[in-house]
Amino acid sequence: MSEFHDLAELALNREGETWGNLGYWQTATEYSDACRALALLLGEQAGLNPQSVVFDAGFGCGDQLLLWLEHFRVARVFGANLSRSQTAYAKAKLARAGFPAAAAAILQANISDPEVWSAALDRPSHVLALDCAYHFPNRVEFFALAQQHLALEGRLALTDFMLADQHRTGSFTHRLLRWMLKRSHIAEANIVHRDIYLRQLQQTGFGDIRITDISEHVMPGFAHSIHTLRRNGKLSWSGRVKYNVTGRFLEWAYRRSILRYCVISATKMG
């Protein structure tokens, strides 16, 4: 059965790497490097260290799990990914890299399933969601589950979309945005203005909240990289359709101040 999140992103990467995010393009010029840079930014904002126990929601094909383990030297990782093909790929990747315990600890499951969270032996010190929370069925529910299961004073860190402050939800542009969200399997309720996003975090029991707008180093860079990959004949016909539409859409949403892309971190209170 075909999946929306599958192994298609392999075509965007250099051999051996399997990232699937929008990338952080401040200095990177290649897709795999930009994706790794976005993951590094997230790990740094989360404050990962050798004591960290990481729950990774939406870990893709596993490159980021290796980054937490090898670069930040975290104590343990576990997590869930809705995609069967990506989870199988990530398990094999971790096992090959010499992390059999991590390979066994990651699951193919929906992050909205509370059992996924209680399956863990320890409470995580960190819950991470790299470029995926906007795809979750309900992001507020994700915040609530993370808050419930994090250790006291644990950190939630994610990269995510929100509406630009000046964007009006009654506008014609908003109708176009809604169409695009539907096409991209993103629940409309997940895309909110920054003040609402902040309130959702506060109301689910988070404090010490930091939201940093990194759009200028994400959205145009991704669009440009797809253009380059296409021009160099690196994309299949289906890849050209899928990524070209996404790239052009992000360029438009950035230029017209419709969406913003941010790195967010928050601490569990009480």
Ligand SMILES: C[S@@+](CC[C@H](N)C(=O)[O-])C[C@H]1O[C@@H](n2cnc3c(N)ncnc32)[C@H](O)[C@@H]1O
């Ligand atoms: C844009 S990809 C990002 C992948 C990866 N984090 C990366 O940076 O390369 C979104 C990821 O979220 C996962 N995902 C989407 N909905 C999910 C859900 N409800 N539960 C768990 N994972 C989900 C997808 O399978 C995919 O791996």
